[in-house]
Amino acid sequence: MGAMTEHNLTSLGPVSVVIADDHPIWRTGVRSDLGENFEVVGEAADAAEAVALIKELRPGLVLSDLHMPEGGGIRVASECGEFCNVVMLTVSETERDLLDAVAAGAVGYLLKSTPPDELRNALWKASRGEPVFSASLASLLLSEFRRLKTAESPADALSDREREVLRHVARGHTYRSIGEQLFIAEKTVENHVRNILKKLHLSRKNELMRYAIDHGID
Amino acid sequence: MGAPTSRAQTRLEPARIEASHGFTHGLLRGIVAVRCLAVGWAVAGFVLGWQYLTRPALAGGLLLGLAGFTAATAVALRSRPALLLRPTTIAAELALAGGGLLIDVHVYDAERVQSLVWAWPAAGIISASVAFGSRRGVIAAIGLGICSWLGDARNSLDAWGVSESSKTALYVLAAVIASYVTARLRQAENEVQMVRARDEVARTLHDGVLQTLAVIQRRSDDSELVDLARRQDLELRNFLSSAREKANRPANTQTLGVALRSVATAIRDRDGLEVHVIVADDLPPRDSDVVDALGGATQEALTNAAKHSGASRVTVFAEPDDTGISDQEVLVTINDNGRGFDTSTLTQTIPHMGISGSIVGRIEQVGGRATIRSEPGRGTEVQLWVP
Numbered sequence: 121m122g123a124m125t126e127h128n129l130t131s132l133g134p135v136s137v138v139i140a141d142d143h144p145i146w147r148t149g150v151r152s153d154l155g156e157n158f159e160v161v162g163e164a165a166d167a168a169e170a171v172a173l174i175k176e177l178r179p180g181l182v183l184s185d186l187h188m189p190e191g192g193g194i195r196v197a198s199e200c201g202e203f204c205n206v207v208m209l210t211v212s213e214t215e216r217d218l219l220d221a222v223a224a225g226a227v228g229y230l231l232k233s234t235p236p237d238e239l240r241n242a243l244w245k246a247s248r249g250e251p252v253f254s255a256s257l258a259s260l261l262l263s264e265f266r267r268l269k270t271a272e273s274p275a276d277a278l279s280d281r282e283r284e285v286l287r288h289v290a291r292g293h294t295y296r297s298i299g300e301q302l303f304i305a306e307k308t309v310e311n312h313v314r315n316i317l318k319k320l321h322l323s324r325k326n327e328l329m330r331y332a333i334d335h336g337i338d
Numbered sequence: 339m340g341a342p343t344s345r346a347q348t349r350l351e352p353a354r355i356e357a358s359h360g361f362t363h364g365l366l367r368g369i370v371a372v373r374c375l376a377v378g379w380a381v382a383g384f385v386l387g388w389q390y391l392t393r394p395a396l397a398g399g400l401l402l403g404l405a406g407f408t409a410a411t412a413v414a415l416r417s418r419p420a421l422l423l424r425p426t427t428i429a430a431e432l433a434l435a436g437g438g439l440l441i442d443v444h445v446y447d448a449e450r451v452q453s454l455v456w457a458w459p460a461a462g463i464i465s466a467s468v469a470f471g472s473r474r475g476v477i478a479a480i481g482l483g484i485c486s487w488l489g490d491a492r493n494s495l496d497a498w499g500v501s502e503s504s505k506t507a508l509y510v511l512a513a514v515i516a517s518y519v520t521a522r523l524r525q526a527e528n529e530v531q532m533v534r535a536r537d538e539v540a541r542t543l544h545d546g547v548l549q550t551l552a553v554i555q556r557r558s559d560d561s562e563l564v565d566l567a568r569r570q571d572l573e574l575r576n577f578l579s580s581a582r583e584k585a586n587r588p589a590n591t592q593t594l595g596v597a598l599r600s601v602a603t604a605i606r607d608r609d610g611l612e613v614h615v616i617v618a619d620d621l622p623p624r625d626s627d628v629v630d631a632l633g634g635a636t637q638e639a640l641t642n643a644a645k646h647s648g649a650s651r652v653t654v655f656a657e658p659d660d661t662g663i664s665d666q667e668v669l670v671t672i673n674d675n676g677r678g679f680d681t682s683t684l685t686q687t688i689p690h691m692g693i694s695g696s697i698v699g700r701i702e703q704v705g706g707r708a709t710i711r712s713e714p715g716r717g718t719e720v721q722l723w724v725p
Binding site: 143145146149150152153211212231232233235236255256259260262263266267287290291292293297300 | 618
């Protein structure tokens with residue numbers, strides 16, 4: 121992620137974007153919404169195609185649909201999240217596999233109904249590695265961490281401050297207004313969110329391992 | 339959008355087959371087990387009562403017939419289970435059972451009132467009940483009872499009353515219980531089907547209609563059309579999540595999510611205020627009076643936001659709150675991006691803003707508490723806690 125952020129800061133040109141979605145009409149729609157700060161360098165209709173394209177083009181930003189043939193957005197995030205910023209765009213705000221996508225390495229998730237100016241704004245932030253996501257995902261994350269807390273006592277539980285930040289996000293506050301309310305810098309709020317995502321990633325991984333051990337899977 | 343729809347349909351089929359297959363297959367396996375036990379019982383009687391047999395060959399033939407049929411059904415269960423519920427199969431089984439009961443008594447000497455095959459017909463009766471319902475199951479049971487009586491009438495006319503009528507009663511009982519269990523299982527299966535169908539509808543909507551609505555919202559310059567699409571989008575989402583919450587809630591509790599969303603919809607329709615409702619999916623259920631209080635207080639808060647704040651967007655967030663004093667409270671936060679106000683003026687404005695009476699009052703009545711936080715230029719946040 122770090123490398124791409126530097127690239128965007130130094131080049132100052134438009135962010136190169138790969139769009140992965142199995143609906144062609146959506147791809148053309150979102151392309152026309154992106155404006156001059158983004159340049160669509162490639163489009164893919166399924167996850168396998170997307171992964172190959174992203175590895176070849178190394179774009180600054182990937183917009184991926186959650187549900188796609190050949191593994192969906194989860195595959196895109198887990199195979200490309202390490203070296204580029206993947207944002208999930210989805211129509212559904214309640215599905216738990218969204219958590220898997222974020223845990224797999226997506227930098228954020230946005231609803232497809234997000235108004236164009238908000239979308240551009242959020243995508244610009246995401247292209248610099250800043251985690252962007254909607255209030256409803258914050259709510260899902262909170263539920264997930266509550267579940268983890270009651271199920272086990274993992275080292276990767278949220279700190280009080282992180283939970284506070286997450287609750288503010290779920291209430292629809294922006295990072296700036298959260299910073300103002302908690303008397304911390306906006307950057308610090310962002311860092312908290314990034315740590316929260318890291319913890320989600322860890323806890324999911326641990327859970328998979330526990331599941332594998334419990335069920336005797338090698 | 340044709341492709342997603344067909345994808346959704348192909349997904350539905352295996353689920354349906356699997357569900358009904360699991361249920362019926364379990365029953366059929368149970369019936370085969372009954373047959374096996376009955377044959378075992380008959381064989382034990384055959385061996386232990388060997389010295390009383392007057393026609394061992396007939397008895398052996400009868401047992402072979404029953405065992406043969408039983409084995410055939412066990413094989414059919416593996417390869418073609420549907421065969422076991424065909425009318426012809428069941429008729430054949432009932433005929434075999436009736437025949438067995440008629441000749442049953444002829445295998446022993448007249449002194450010994452014993453039956454070799456009496457348990458076996460139960461399987462046929464249960465099959466008839468499962469396949470055709472309780473009435474026909476009972477008719478089959480009575481029919482076999484009569485066969486048993488006819489068979490027995492020859493040598494124990496005096497004694498038939500008690501033993502024959504109790505045998506018939508047992509058959510009838512088997513028929514009734516089998517049909518009852520079947521009905522309950524079918525009901526449960528239907529419920530599972532409905533849940534699956536609803537999930538399928540949700541998925542189809544996500545893949546198709548919601549996608550289209552999102553595209554319209556993005557790509558149309560017609561603000562009326564965009565507004566319509568946004569409303570439809572919201573309504574569909576609310577419908578889907580309400581349906582899910584309704585299905586999951588325990589009896590005697592209300593779903594807070596449903597209440598909050600209907601309040602939000604009413605405000606949006608009345609005042610045109612965009613209200614975003616988020617409900618944590620692990621929200622504990624609450625009694626209806628608590629839900630009513632939260633819904634009413636939320637409505638007041640939203641009305642205030644719509645009338646006085648100038649906000650363009652309000653978020654309602656309901657979550658379990660385990661950070662408070664009590665074990666687990668429900669916390670509803672209503673947060674707007676409006677102009678806010680100086681809370682020190684609150685005491686004067688209370689009657690006009692409806693804050694004291696309507697919001698705090700409602701919440702305190704159910705043992706909860708409410709706070710309001712606002713600053714000029716910073717929006718307003720109302721928080722409602724209930725135990």
